[in-house]
Amino acid sequence: MKIDHDNPADLSAQIAEAIRDSIISGAMIVDERLPSESDLAEQFDVSRSTIREALKRLAAQSLIRTQRGAFGGAFVNRLSYDDAREQLITTSTLLLSMNEVSFDTACEARFALERACASMAVERRLDAHLDIMEREIARQSDADLSDEAFCASDVTFHRALVDAACNPVLSYQLSGSIEAMQPLMNMITFTARSRAQIIEIHSELTEALRARDTQAAKNTLNRLESYTKQLAHAVMSAKSKKRH
Amino acid sequence: MKIDHDNPADLSAQIAEAIRDSIISGAMIVDERLPSESDLAEQFDVSRSTIREALKRLAAQSLIRTQRGAFGGAFVNRLSYDDAREQLITTSTLLLSMNEVSFDTACEARFALERACASMAVERRLDAHLDIMEREIARQSDADLSDEAFCASDVTFHRALVDAACNPVLSYQLSGSIEAMQPLMNMITFTARSRAQIIEIHSELTEALRARDTQAAKNTLNRLESYTKQLAHAVMSAKSKKRH
DNA sequence: GACTTTTAAATGTCTGACAAATGAAAATTG
DNA sequence: CAATTTTCATTTGTCAGACATTTAAAAGTC
Numbered sequence: 167m168k169i170d171h172d173n174p175a176d177l178s179a180q181i182a183e184a185i186r187d188s189i190i191s192g193a194m195i196v197d198e199r200l201p202s203e204s205d206l207a208e209q210f211d212v213s214r215s216t217i218r219e220a221l222k223r224l225a226a227q228s229l230i231r232t233q234r235g236a237f238g239g240a241f242v243n244r245l246s247y248d249d250a251r252e253q254l255i256t257t258s259t260l261l262l263s264m265n266e267v268s269f270d271t272a273c274e275a276r277f278a279l280e281r282a283c284a285s286m287a288v289e290r291r292l293d294a295h296l297d298i299m300e301r302e303i304a305r306q307s308d309a310d311l312s313d314e315a316f317c318a319s320d321v322t323f324h325r326a327l328v329d330a331a332c333n334p335v336l337s338y339q340l341s342g343s344i345e346a347m348q349p350l351m352n353m354i355t356f357t358a359r360s361r362a363q364i365i366e367i368h369s370e371l372t373e374a375l376r377a378r379d380t381q382a383a384k385n386t387l388n389r390l391e392s393y394t395k396q397l398a399h400a401v402m403s404a405k406s407k408k409r410h
Numbered sequence: 411m412k413i414d415h416d417n418p419a420d421l422s423a424q425i426a427e428a429i430r431d432s433i434i435s436g437a438m439i440v441d442e443r444l445p446s447e448s449d450l451a452e453q454f455d456v457s458r459s460t461i462r463e464a465l466k467r468l469a470a471q472s473l474i475r476t477q478r479g480a481f482g483g484a485f486v487n488r489l490s491y492d493d494a495r496e497q498l499i500t501t502s503t504l505l506l507s508m509n510e511v512s513f514d515t516a517c518e519a520r521f522a523l524e525r526a527c528a529s530m531a532v533e534r535r536l537d538a539h540l541d542i543m544e545r546e547i548a549r550q551s552d553a554d555l556s557d558e559a560f561c562a563s564d565v566t567f568h569r570a571l572v573d574a575a576c577n578p579v580l581s582y583q584l585s586g587s588i589e590a591m592q593p594l595m596n597m598i599t600f601t602a603r604s605r606a607q608i609i610e611i612h613s614e615l616t617e618a619l620r621a622r623d624t625q626a627a628k629n630t631l632n633r634l635e636s637y638t639k640q641l642a643h644a645v646m647s648a649k650s651k652k653r654h
Numbered sequence: 655g656a657c658t659t660t661t662a663a664a665t666g667t668c669t670g671a672c673a674a675a676t677g678a679a680a681a682t683t684g
Numbered sequence: 685c686a687a688t689t690t691t692c693a694t695t696t697g698t699c700a701g702a703c704a705t706t707t708a709a710a711a712g713t714c
Contacts (some may be wrong), residue, residue, distance in 0.1 A: 253501050264440055271577055335518075460666085483696080
């Protein structure tokens, strides 16, 4: 394990990459302990601060976890679905907010993926999934609910739909995509009228899943996609009118 | 900007989170310069090393970039599609390798997503996409191609299919999913016979896209999914036989 | 044997220093 | 005056050494 001191790139970045490669390649396995910071400093022939910066980079990606005390140290971390989802959400949210992605593009991607889940969910959904969806529909029907809480409930509803496909990899990918869109959805102020419409579509979707009717589920999702886009367009044109 | 020195969590983690929140919330915009490390140290009332560890955490997530020299410093980074994809691939690859996800589960998720792209790709594909797909089919037909190169070409082929949907958000999500599966695909040693079969399916898929035939495209993807699973099962049972 | 104390090892934090890069400003030169 | 070179202040990158804190094993005690 040697590092190029003449490389213009940061030493800590090079070291982080070297360790990351060992982990990804499988040379280091889950829960294996890395050498202590002092040992690593000696091995790579750099100072302890540099090693620490490298380790912090890896920790930020949930590749390692650290523990203080004797017999503590840095350990290769098992990346959980929740950690992975968390990172996916951060990345996707930033990507959407920083790259002038149009609402329609994001919306289209989201519903394309969600429709892919729908046909699997129709076959595999359990009663537990339907229960969650109905619970959220009930919550959404509360007129006192704030817009933020309405959106949060919407996320929970759709996450249940995705989970109903009973494929954890799909759940991980999709829930990231759905949650990343929440900031965009929050721009839309939901009127009483639009809430009623969305709740109706949610109910229809739940019933399609209950009846295991693939086509109905897809049609309903199409309707929701159009309606969501329509709402967004209304908000945008109202905003641009205000500006004039 | 104050930090709780009594919090058991690392100071650098707390500080990184505080800065990350400013970026995600939009309080700091793209290309905006953060205060210098010394200034941040003073603001948060910690040492410069602690600040540096926090900044390295953010750099590892491509949230900031740093530049040396006068008028250098740390700047909020615009997260590009490529950076985002890179992170998604790392995360997904680790998730699959560390969590005993079955080949079938990963495969199922991948093709579910890819089918979602197919119907959009049928409508929007350009000739350029078909050209790439045909080029890769030609490459795959070369008998001298190594298994690794065959897999790499396979990834390029499917990425072209995904890109044909002409939705960058979808491309970002899907190419991550597809590339993350490559280590699993590499386990399969492709015989001449299975290569011929896959190439045939690829050709069929390209033709379906050319003819803008949605149903044919979906059916072909289903066939590829079954065949991929079948190959993987053959490899696994061969391996377990060897062990006995 | 059960409990307490000690101790060694490791990470977390701080301080102070110097190297290297870099762009602006000042000085120099034609 | 214009172009070039030099100087210089600022900022990140790296290092060395110190001390605080945490932790679990080991030793000691009853």
